[in-house]
Amino acid sequence: xxxxxxxxxxxxxxxxxxxxxxxxxxxxxxxxxxxxxxxxxxxxxxxxxxxxxxxxxxxxxxxxxxxxxxxxxxxxxxxxxxxxxxxxxxxxxx
Numbered sequence: 376x377x378x379x380x381x382x383x384x385x386x387x388x389x390x391x392x393x394x395x396x397x398x399x400x401x402x403x404x405x406x407x408x409x410x411x412x413x414x415x416x417x418x419x420x421x422x423x424x425x426x427x428x429x430x431x432x433x434x435x436x437x438x439x440x441x442x443x444x445x446x447x448x449x450x451x452x453x454x455x456x457x458x459x460x461x462x463x464x465x466x467x468x469x
Contacts, residue, residue, distance in 0.1 A: 379443065382417045391417045392446040399427045400438050412446060 382393050393416065396409040404427075413419035429437060 378418075378420050380418050382419070382443070382445070391415055393417075393419050394444055394446075395421055396442045396444055397425055398440040398442070399429065400440060401436075403427050403429045403433075403437070409444075 379393065382391060392412050392414050394410045394412045396407070398408075408425045408427075410421045410423050413421075
């Protein structure tokens with residue numbers, strides 16, 4: 376995943392802080408893999424690399440899932456509180 380265009384803002388206030396979460400299924404480990412968060416950017420450029428501990432032969436039986444997510448505040452009236460965040464899924468690619 377390198378580039379995303381015209382991502383929709385959150386239904387909860389129009390925030391647009393996207394990031395990508397990556398999963399390999401069936402799982403190969405419990406480690407979470409995600410890109411950096413791009414604050415207030417509807418056209419983020421993701422130039423990041425990720426490694427999964429899987430052999431070339433085992434890779435044939437795996438699926439890579441990319442979830443486009445964004446951060447939104449839990450309480451709309453307290454937007455300045457940055458440590459109370461929840462994640463919303465914007466889209467999924469398998």
